[in-house]
Amino acid sequence: MKEDPNHIKARKFGMIIDLDKCTGCGACMVACMSENNVPFKEDESNKLDSITWMRVYKVTNGKPYPDMEICYIPRPCMHCEGSHGHSPCVSVCPATATDYDQATGIVSQIYTRCFGCRYCMAACPYHARYFNWWDPVWPTGMEQYLSPNVSPRMRGVVEKCTFCFHRYQLAKDRAFYEGRKTIEEGDYQTACTQACPAGAITFGDLNNPHHKVNQLVEPDPKHNGRPKNPNAFRLLERLGTNPKVYYLTSREWVKRAGDNYLKNED
Amino acid sequence: MSLGIGVAAGTTLSPLPWKVTDDLSIWTQRWPWTPVPEDGETSHVNSVCTLCPGGCGISVRKINDRAVKIEGMTDSQINDGGICILGLSGLQLLYGPTRIRSPLKRMGKRGSGKWEPISWEQAISTVVQKLDELRSQERPHAVACISGQKNGTVAELLKRFLTTYGSPNFMHVPSIQDSYELTLSMMNGVQAMAGIDVENAGYVLSFSSGTLEGWGSPVRMFKANSKLRDNKGKMVQIESRLSNTAAKADKWIPINPGTEADLALGLAYVIVQEALYSRKFVENYSAGFNQFKAFVINGYSPNKVANNTGVDSSIIIALARDFAKAANPLAICGRGQGDTPGPLAEFVAVHALNALVGNINQKGGIWSLPEPNYIRWPAAEPDETAKQGLREKRIDGAGNGAYSHTRSLLNRFPEALNSQKGDAIKVLLVSAANPLYTLPDTKSIKKAIDKIPFVISFSSYMDETARYSDLLLPNHTYLERFEDVVQPAGFHQPYIGLSKPVVKPLYLTRHTGDVVIAMARALKGNISRAFPWKSYDECLKQTLGAKLNSLMAKGYWIDEKYTPPTWAKAFKKTSKKFEFTLTPFKQPTRVLPKGDASTFPLLLIPYDSVRLANDRIGDPPFMIKTVEDTVLKGKDVFVEVNPKTAEELKLAEGKTAVLTTPTGKANVKIHLFDGIRPGIIAMPKGLGHNAYDKFLAEKGINVNDLISPVEDATSGLDAAWGIRAMLSKL
Numbered sequence: 001m002k003e004d005p006n007h008i009k010a011r012k013f014g015m016i017i018d019l020d021k022c023t024g025c026g027a028c029m030v031a032c033m034s035e036n037n038v039p040f041k042e043d044e045s046n047k048l049d050s051i052t053w054m055r056v057y058k059v060t061n062g063k064p065y066p067d068m069e070i071c072y073i074p075r076p077c078m079h080c081e082g083s084h085g086h087s088p089c090v091s092v093c094p095a096t097a098t099d100y101d102q103a104t105g106i107v108s109q110i111y112t113r114c115f116g117c118r119y120c121m122a123a124c125p126y127h128a129r130y131f132n133w134w135d136p137v138w139p140t141g142m143e144q145y146l147s148p149n150v151s152p153r154m155r156g157v158v159e160k161c162t163f164c165f166h167r168y169q170l171a172k173d174r175a176f177y178e179g180r181k182t183i184e185e186g187d188y189q190t191a192c193t194q195a196c197p198a199g200a201i202t203f204g205d206l207n208n209p210h211h212k213v214n215q216l217v218e219p220d221p222k223h224n225g226r227p228k229n230p231n232a233f234r235l236l237e238r239l240g241t242n243p244k245v246y247y248l249t250s251r252e253w254v255k256r257a258g259d260n261y262l263k264n265e266d
Numbered sequence: 267m268s269l270g271i272g273v274a275a276g277t278t279l280s281p282l283p284w285k286v287t288d289d290l291s292i293w294t295q296r297w298p299w300t301p302v303p304e305d306g307e308t309s310h311v312n313s314v315c316t317l318c319p320g321g322c323g324i325s326v327r328k329i330n331d332r333a334v335k336i337e338g339m340t341d342s343q344i345n346d347g348g349i350c351i352l353g354l355s356g357l358q359l360l361y362g363p364t365r366i367r368s369p370l371k372r373m374g375k376r377g378s379g380k381w382e383p384i385s386w387e388q389a390i391s392t393v394v395q396k397l398d399e400l401r402s403q404e405r406p407h408a409v410a411c412i413s414g415q416k417n418g419t420v421a422e423l424l425k426r427f428l429t430t431y432g433s434p435n436f437m438h439v440p441s442i443q444d445s446y447e448l449t450l451s452m453m454n455g456v457q458a459m460a461g462i463d464v465e466n467a468g469y470v471l472s473f474s475s476g477t478l479e480g481w482g483s484p485v486r487m488f489k490a491n492s493k494l495r496d497n498k499g500k501m502v503q504i505e506s507r508l509s510n511t512a513a514k515a516d517k518w519i520p521i522n523p524g525t526e527a528d529l530a531l532g533l534a535y536v537i538v539q540e541a542l543y544s545r546k547f548v549e550n551y552s553a554g555f556n557q558f559k560a561f562v563i564n565g566y567s568p569n570k571v572a573n574n575t576g577v578d579s580s581i582i583i584a585l586a587r588d589f590a591k592a593a594n595p596l597a598i599c600g601r602g603q604g605d606t607p608g609p610l611a612e613f614v615a616v617h618a619l620n621a622l623v624g625n626i627n628q629k630g631g632i633w634s635l636p637e638p639n640y641i642r643w644p645a646a647e648p649d650e651t652a653k654q655g656l657r658e659k660r661i662d663g664a665g666n667g668a669y670s671h672t673r674s675l676l677n678r679f680p681e682a683l684n685s686q687k688g689d690a691i692k693v694l695l696v697s698a699a700n701p702l703y704t705l706p707d708t709k710s711i712k713k714a715i716d717k718i719p720f721v722i723s724f725s726s727y728m729d730e731t732a733r734y735s736d737l738l739l740p741n742h743t744y745l746e747r748f749e750d751v752v753q754p755a756g757f758h759q760p761y762i763g764l765s766k767p768v769v770k771p772l773y774l775t776r777h778t779g780d781v782v783i784a785m786a787r788a789l790k791g792n793i794s795r796a797f798p799w800k801s802y803d804e805c806l807k808q809t810l811g812a813k814l815n816s817l818m819a820k821g822y823w824i825d826e827k828y829t830p831p832t833w834a835k836a837f838k839k840t841s842k843k844f845e846f847t848l849t850p851f852k853q854p855t856r857v858l859p860k861g862d863a864s865t866f867p868l869l870l871i872p873y874d875s876v877r878l879a880n881d882r883i884g885d886p887p888f889m890i891k892t893v894e895d896t897v898l899k900g901k902d903v904f905v906e907v908n909p910k911t912a913e914e915l916k917l918a919e920g921k922t923a924v925l926t927t928p929t930g931k932a933n934v935k936i937h938l939f940d941g942i943r944p945g946i947i948a949m950p951k952g953l954g955h956n957a958y959d960k961f962l963a964e965k966g967i968n969v970n971d972l973i974s975p976v977e978d979a980t981s982g983l984d985a986a987w988g989i990r991a992m993l994s995k996l
Contacts, residue, residue: 197348197488
């Protein structure tokens with residue numbers, strides 16, 4: 001379905017992750033792998049070359065027993081807007097293999113254009129991008145579960161979370177087929193949002209005041225989308241990457257762990 | 267000079283370098299080698315996941331005949347669209363390399379991995395011949411069966427087979443459900459399953475239960491935890507290690523491992539002493555309260571309990587008050603995921619706490635659910651040989667003498683076999699279980715299995731037990747077969763689910779139900795007569811009767827109107843009241859771990875993680891990928907050690923050390939962790955497989971190699987929660 005930009009306001013898909021609810025179970029990671037044909041290899045314990053579009057980090061408050069606290073932080077691609085779509089990775093890609101889509105706010109990744117220079121990986125402050133050092137190999141028979149909605153990647157290209165963009169396309173197709181002009185909030189949800197057993201992830205259009213994501217964090221358009229909700233924060237806010245993934249927490253130390261602070265800094 | 271310009275101009279203008287770069291890029295990316303998944307028509311099949319006892323509804327997305335994604339079923343009352351990490355990985359089991367593709371007969375030594383594929387007819391006749399032989403020797407009781415399922419049609423078919431054949435030795439894999447059942451039988455006086463109305467609880471006090479580690483029905487517990495948070499309820503976790511559950515709780519109370527029962531009784535002391543208990547319940551509907559009161563007042567004052575448990579007496583008092591005064595308080599127990607039945611004293615003490623606050627059979631409390639009664643087959647009629655066999659004592663001692671309340675004691679099976687001369691068991695059937703991996707003290711289980719001349723496994727996957735068997739009769743996987751799913755662990759309303767074939771069987775596998783029916787028919791006589799069905803599907807259809815249609819359409823059946831019996835009618839003891847029993851406390855209340863403290867100064871506790879499947883199913887590749895590099899690195903497993911303990915032992919982060927327990931020895935790596943008490947070390951369950959595929963096998967250590975079962979004095983079930991240990995530099 002073609003959308004006329006004069007009639008439909010640009011969307012800005014974003015994600016809110018409630019860290020008070022997240023239990024670190026890892027369902028989002030596997031939901032993502034199985035939705036997006038993410039490959040695996042014999043040893044995945046070297047996390048530098050282990051491809052996980054969604055990765056759950058474990059952070060602690062650094063206090064000794066028994067005052068230690070743990071928080072899990074799931075990290076998809078942040079789909080940074082920067083200012084006016086100048087995300088760190090998009091700005092450095094020499095092949096236009098990654099691009100910022102003004103209509104959806106999604107940072108794309110076109111595998112066949114990518115020639116593996118990995119500038120984007122160096123530029124991404126969130127380590128959200130992964131390089132295929134090897135050809136993906138599925139044990140005989142296992143390629144049967146591969147989904148046709150997402151093309152498997154080849155050796156030598158970079159890949160990352162796409163906010164399940166193919167689901168957006170399918171939702172638009174369905175809406176068109178059913179004669180609707182727009183898609184509803186529930187029509188397009190990412191695989192991780194759908195799977196999360198704790199209901200910690202909320203996904204939707206940050207520009208749409210009727211969507212839960214907007215109501216939960218109240219992004220402030222005057223300040224590059226910074227959340228008005230005092231319990232909400234974004235990772236490395238001060239870098240100015242303007243990410244579209246927000247986190248909710250009631251714990252102050254968690255909020256602080258989301259950015260680099262000097263020891264004596266408030 | 268001109269040559270230089272010429273070279274530069276030539277290189278720039280020549281297409282050669284660009285062509286080479288392009289080729290290089292194409293060559294390195296090797297595009298044609300990458301699979302292109304075939305597109306086709308999309309459809310969805312609803313079913314029920316049976317990888318754990320959670321009973322979640324699943325919706326499987328298919329492209330033509332291929333299953334491509336498993337998702338949570340949105341209208342399921344259990345998981346409401348959510349799904350766990352194992353459920354999501356199910357297709358890797360279906361299409362994975364660990365499948366057993368046809369009946370296999372062992373060639374070469376046990377465990378050598380040499381097999382000969384045989385036909386189903388050959389396979390079944392081999393079994394029948396062995397079984398016929400035993401009956402002609404009047405030794406039908408020399409057959410035993412280990413089943414991962416306790417009820418449901420397949421388990422009932424196996425039980426029926428054993429009964430008509432003449433063996434009393436049906437053993438199921440134990441869990442905390444067994445301890446909860448015993449508790450309900452001792453205190454409520456009913457033979458029932460424990461249902462926990464966790465969604466309506468306002469204050470959850472958990473005694474080491476890993477509600478976010480896979481306890482009960484995992485996704486349901488995750489959902490309930492989020493709901494509790496939304497409703498501003500409270501969750502308190504008592505546990506010796508900062509588990510995920512403890513990390514997410516409003517309050518974590520570290521405790522000396524194994525002293526949970528003491529703490530529960532200490533809380534009871536405060537509740538009784540300060541008269542915070544529900545008068546209505548205690549005065550009108552309970553018996554034995556005065557004895558119970560005297561017992562806790564005498565022995566469990568907060569000061570004494572503080573000494574044993576390591577929990578400050580002021581915390582005990584405050585906790586008891588909070589708990590008793592909260593709206594809909596609920597106390598639960600059963601360590602980690604609940605695979606080990608645990609000390610009965612703990613269950614009885616915690617159930618007494620629930621009784622004190624009057625939440626037995628109440629909203630947000632502990633319900634007793636009648637056992638499912640939809641399987642109503644005419645009683646089997648064993649012939650004379652069978653009757654004689656059935657009069658023999660069970661090999662595991664259950665239902666006899668000291669263990670008269672307990673139905674099955676798999677933990678006693680290896681010991682019973684190893685202590686006897688000769689071969690008391692000649693044929694072992696293993697269905698939906700992997701005892702060689704999941705039972706503590708793997709060495710002794712292996713020894714016991716070595717004494718059994720003929721082991722048959724029905725496993726769909728080449729797990730440890732299958733690898734060590736003599737004959738493999740592979741079942742369809744749960745995505746290829748019909749099967750009823752009984753009552754998700756801990757769910758509070760009567761429930762039946764129906765697992766449906768999502769895809770046609772990929773290989774020459776056969777439904778275990780069909781195999782049992784075929785075996786029975788071939789054995790003829792009364793055995794054959796007890797199995798009148800042509801196939802398992804026919805048996806299931808007849809059994810489910812009127813429920814079948816709604817099960818086919820919806821996938822599950824729930825008696826949503828079910829309410830537990832009122833206090834006046836709920837208790838079936840002779841007093842017709844709830845009984846504050848002291849039976850398990852007459853024995854030493856505390857189950858002590860194996861080993862002496864002078865040689866083994868540390869305590870090793872196994873821990874559960876929802877990212878590590880540690881039951882009969884091992885981690886599929888996707889799951890093992892999510893395991894942190896502070897748990898598994900390469901082939902090495904990490905044990906968690908408090909920095910203080912590590913300093914005393916001069917061990918640093920990432921260093922290799924030797925971990926010794928009275929049961930075994932292994933090399934491990936050290937991970938410094940402030941979430942564990944000094945003197946205690948923790949090791950994950952679910953690693954150290956030596957079967958399955960290269961993605962899982964030979965990674966880490968199976969903690970069951972290092973721990974031994976400890977028998978509970980009252981129930982006879984395994985109550986071990988850890989073992990004494992020693993860490994030394996390599």
